[in-house]
Amino acid sequence: METQGAVLRGAGQDYELVTLEVGDPGPGEVLLEMAFAGLCHSDEHLRHANAGGRYPIVGGHEGSGTVLAVGPGVSRLQPGDHVITSFLPACGHCRWCATGRSNLCDLGATIATGQLPGGTWPFRLDGEPLGGFCMVGAFARHTLVSEFSCVRIEPWVALDTAALLSCSVPTGWGSAVYAGGVRPGDTVVVVGVGGVGVNAVQGAVHAGAQHVVAVDPVAFKREFATRLGATHTAEDARTAAGLARELSRGTGADVVVLATGALDVETTSGAVRCLGKGGTLVLTALADLPTEVTVSLLGNPLTVFEHRVQGALFGSCNPFRDIPALLRLHEEGRLELDALITRRYTLDQLAQGYRDQAAGETIRGVLVHG
Structure with a gap:
C-alpha cells in the first residue's frame, strides 16, 4: 500500500514529505495506521547524523495508532487494537528481558537502521528498501513494525496523550x-x-x-x-x-x-x-x-x-510493564499527560515543530496524522 511520510535522505538534510510503499506484515509483524507522533529530540539527533542511522530513513519513534493487519504467528494483537509503539522492542526471552532489563533487549540492535527482527525493511522509496527510526517510523501515516514494539491499550484511551507514553514520559x-x-x-x-x-x-x-x-x-x-x-x-x-x-x-x-x-x-x-x-x-x-x-x-x-x-536508556523502564502502569497513574489523576502537549502539527509542519522545540517554545509537540 502507499502512504505519506517524512524521510531523511541523508545526514544534515531536512525531513522530506514523500510517498512510501509499505509491505504486508510478515511473520511476527504488524501493520499500523498511526494517529499521533511525538516530536522527540532523538529524531533531531538522527537528522544531524548522530544516531547511527542508515539513510534514507523514515523518522519518528514516539507514537500511537491502530492495528490494520497482523502477520503469521502474531498472538498479542488483532486488527482494530489500539497500541502505543515502544521505540525499544522487548522479545521477552533474551538474557536482558529474562532478567528484568527489557530496555536492553537484544532486538534493539537495529533500532538506528530500522530493520525489523526478521531482517525485512518496512518501507520502499523509489524501489529502495528503507527502515523506520527505532523500528517504528512514526512520521509515516502507515508503518510496519514488530509485534514486540507494540503495547496494546484499551480503545477508550485518548491516542494523543497515549503517544507520549511511547518515549518521553517513561524515559x-x-x-x-x-x-x-x-x-x-x-x-x-x-x-x-x-x-x-x-x-x-x-x-x-x-x-x-x-x-x-x-x-x-x-x-x-x-x-x-x-x-x-x-x-x-x-x-x-x-x-x-x-x-x-x-x-x-x-x-x-x-x-x-x-x-x-x-x-x-x-x-x-x-x-x-x-x-x-x-x-x-x-x-x-x-x-x-x-x-x-x-x-x-x-x-x-x-x-x-x-x-x-x-x-x-528509556529510564530503565520495561515497556510492557511500565507503559500500562503509567497509563493507570494518569487515569487515577496521579500523572499529568494532557498538559504536556503544548502544540500540534500536521506532517507538512514538521520542520516548524522542531524549530519551535529548538526555540524552547514547547514541552511536547505532537504530529497529528490524518
Whole structure:
C-alpha cells in the first residue's frame, strides 16, 4: 500500500514529505495506521547524523495508532487494537528481558537502521528498501513494525496523550524512579525540563522527594515544571548547586537527572557540582555527536564521596510493564499527560515543530496524522 511520510535522505538534510510503499506484515509483524507522533529530540539527533542511522530513513519513534493487519504467528494483537509503539522492542526471552532489563533487549540492535527482527525493511522509496527510526517510523501515516514494539491499550484511551507514553514520559519518569532510585525525603535536581525532564520531575515527586529543583534557561519551562511539582527552579546548574545545598542543610542533591537536549562536558560537570555524598548522577541525555566526550570527572571525589554515574536508556523502564502502569497513574489523576502537549502539527509542519522545540517554545509537540 502507499502512504505519506517524512524521510531523511541523508545526514544534515531536512525531513522530506514523500510517498512510501509499505509491505504486508510478515511473520511476527504488524501493520499500523498511526494517529499521533511525538516530536522527540532523538529524531533531531538522527537528522544531524548522530544516531547511527542508515539513510534514507523514515523518522519518528514516539507514537500511537491502530492495528490494520497482523502477520503469521502474531498472538498479542488483532486488527482494530489500539497500541502505543515502544521505540525499544522487548522479545521477552533474551538474557536482558529474562532478567528484568527489557530496555536492553537484544532486538534493539537495529533500532538506528530500522530493520525489523526478521531482517525485512518496512518501507520502499523509489524501489529502495528503507527502515523506520527505532523500528517504528512514526512520521509515516502507515508503518510496519514488530509485534514486540507494540503495547496494546484499551480503545477508550485518548491516542494523543497515549503517544507520549511511547518515549518521553517513561524515559523521564524512570530516570528518577528507577535509574536514580529517588527515595522519600530526597533532594533532586533535574537539569533540562523539556519533554523528558518534566517527567523526571513528576517521577521524583511521585517517589516522595522533599525538594525538586528544575533547571532550565527557559522561563516558560521552569514555570511549567512547578505546575508538575517542582518545588524550586534555577536558570543554570551552578545556581542549582547552591540551592540544593541550602535546601538539604549543606549535604547537596541525592539525585541529579541530566535531561538536556544535548549532553556536553560543561553540562555534566555542572551537574556533578550539585551532588552530595553518595549522590547519583543519571545521564539520560545524549551527546550531539556520538564520538564526543561528554563526561570528564575527577576520580578522587568520585571515590571519596562515593558518587555514582548511571546511564538511563528509556529510564530503565520495561515497556510492557511500565507503559500500562503509567497509563493507570494518569487515569487515577496521579500523572499529568494532557498538559504536556503544548502544540500540534500536521506532517507538512514538521520542520516548524522542531524549530519551535529548538526555540524552547514547547514541552511536547505532537504530529497529528490524518
